[in-house]
Amino acid sequence: MSKQKVVFITGATSGFGRATARRFADAGWALVLSGRRYERLEALKQELQGKVPVHIAALDVRDAEAVSAMVAAVPEAFRPITTLVNNAGLALAPEPAQKVALEDWHTMIDTNVKGLVNVTHALLPQLLETGAGASIVNLGSVAGQWPYPGSHVYGASKAFVKQFSYNLRCDLISTGVRVTDLAPGMAETEFTLVRTRGDQGASEKLYRGTHPLSAEDIAEQIFYIATLPPHININRLEIMPSRQAWAPFAVDRDPA
């Protein structure tokens, strides 16, 4: 019998993370699910544990000590993990840079950069133990490649995710552990609700009258990346809705 495959997902309480848990459960993978909102993890466990083994743990990825302790406490039956989905992340403050509180910049760096690094560092030994076929799928963003107004530190944090993914690949080349920067464009999740600090109207307005990606669309890509034959590494996968593209360059002009 082949060994049980295990996916470790950060930010499994919502959006891409939750849809990814469901997608891997459908394929029979065991799940290690984390996020700060424990009651949501509990609900997801209730939903999926009839299909596959599920281990849940409340975790704030910004807390490096908590990350190490959580990883150390993962039951033996869920080790070593096969795939890490570094999904926990957020954007804050869509206002122009000059109007943003420093604290919001720090929160994005602490979560999207330091949090992702904390989890990767803690799980690398297990991924190395898995070897061929292991994967790290990092949630980057189109914002990590393309600038737009109001992206400031969010986009910069996702550019970090891209370059960290590429650099990891260089060091892991002989280990069998694959690394991908998965960079979605507009997708309808709780992302905009978080970015606008709970403005449901602003969130609905952003997605209205177009056809954004869904959480399930991204979960499908994550599953695809993680289940390719072990000799294939997707370095970066950028995915947008067909109805999203780039805008022209902005030019500041004198009044007529």
Ligand SMILES: NC(=O)c1ccc[n+]([C@@H]2O[C@H](COP(=O)([O-])OP(=O)(O)OC[C@H]3O[C@@H](n4cnc5c(N)ncnc54)[C@H](OP(=O)(O)O)[C@@H]3O)[C@@H](O)[C@H]2O)c1
């Ligand atoms: N939606 C988009 O348009 C889009 C596009 C490109 C990239 N992304 C990226 O995709 C990832 C998932 O976003 P989403 O769209 O699914 O948004 P979402 O619905 O808001 O989900 C974000 C998840 O991240 C978790 N999270 C946030 N801060 C955390 C922390 N400090 N510690 C642990 N978990 C934390 C949240 O869980 P708790 O609050 O329970 O901790 C939640 O489960 C993010 O990295 C985001 O930047 C999103």
